[in-house]
């Protein structure tokens with residue numbers, strides 16, 4: 001009788017191991033792959049927000065973590081992130097930005113800037129901070145929030161306006177302002193898939 005019970009338990013254990021392995025190796029990777037692509041395809045510039053709805057510090061930390069996980073040339077991480085929650089500052093930025101009027105309805109904004117005093121820094125700071133920006137935009141989307149990239153550097157007038165408003169030191173170059181809030185649902189993702197832009201091996 002005990003032999004019979006041991007055999008049954010062994011078979012049950014084997015089935016459990018097979019089930020877990022199948023999930024780990026086949027099903028879970030598939031789900032993960034799809035959710036990343038779905039998030040990327042759902043991201044859109046969101047310029048219409050539900051006014052007055054607060055984004056929590058926990059959500060903000062997740063957004064910043066995503067940003068700082070970006071790749072950078074020689075891993076120099078030559079970035080600085082300025083979180084703006086103050087209503088007056090958001091309104092001032094909205095007022096002074098011809099292309100950033102949506103800031104007046106935003107819950108917060110993050111300025112992604114290059115720190116030109118970073119040891120070994122090169123022109124790659126622009127790509128590095130762009131990677132930070134895209135990571136932030138994607139995390140914002142995954143949290144059910146919405147954001148838009150408002151251009152700063154290399155437009156001197158726009159970068160100077162941000163520098164003056166936020167009292168940034170000379171070595172801090174603002175790439176953009178990311179306006180963030182709760183989407184009203186008006187902004188929709190665009191389908192940009194275009195196989196004609198793909199080239200294999202040679203042009």
Ligand SMILES: Cc1cc2nc3c(=O)[nH]c(=O)nc-3n(C[C@H](O)[C@H](O)[C@H](O)COP(=O)(O)O)c2cc1C
Nearest residue numbers: 043044045046047099100148149150151188189190
């Ligand atoms: C470098 C850069 C600068 C941008 N500047 C602005 C801006 O100043 N104001 C704005 O409303 N959108 C700005 N955008 C957002 C683009 O207009 C938007 O990404 C584009 O229309 C594609 O739409 P999508 O983000 O919904 O896919 C900028 C985007 C990039 C990458």
